Each structure stands twice: as C-alpha cells, then as structure tokens.
Amino acid sequence: MLRFSTSERNQQVQNYLDFQNTVKRISKTCVARRCRNRSCSSSLTLSLDNTCARREPSIYSESCQAVQPSKIIVEETVEIMKRRAREETKSISQIYAEEIVAT
16 A cells, blocks of 8 residues: 655655655656665656556665654654644644544
8 A cells, every 4th residue: 555644845755665765756657766765776666646556666775774664654644634734723732632542
C-alpha cells in the first residue's frame, strides 16, 4: 500500500516498505522517486496518479536504514491535523485531541 506524508519543507514523502522516497523526476507517464537518504541510490517508479508501482525499488544500500513504523504514523497524523486545521473551524487543541484518540 502506498502511503504519503509531508516533509518539513512541505514536500510530499512517500512511505514504501518502511523506507521514505521523494520525487526525483516527473515524466508524461510516470513519477520517479528516490530514497530520502541521499547516500542510498535506490529508486522507485510510480504511475502518474501514484496508485501503483511500475518498477519496484532496487535493493536499498546497507547504509540506508528503514524508518520506524511509529515515526511514519506520527508524520501521517501530524499531516492530518495540519490539513484539518486549515479546513475546519475547530480549535487546534480540539483537533489534536480527536486525532490522538483516533490513532
């Protein structure tokens, strides 16, 4: 399953097999993504709508460590809270409380 979160610079980060990937290039037919760890040369190719992998990633290097699943859950929850804070009129503390209970 393809899951996405947002980086500190508001760029989309894709979480795949406990590794994080960022956009490398976008062509007319696909989106190429590379490992977020710049010392790792692994890449992944997705369809334009990011629904399916067109080419699986090569083997991740030994220096590249998988991101802990708990960190991914926290990043996704923070992203949901940010989106809700922009769209809804509820207070931030109320949104926070609702999302913490939901997680």
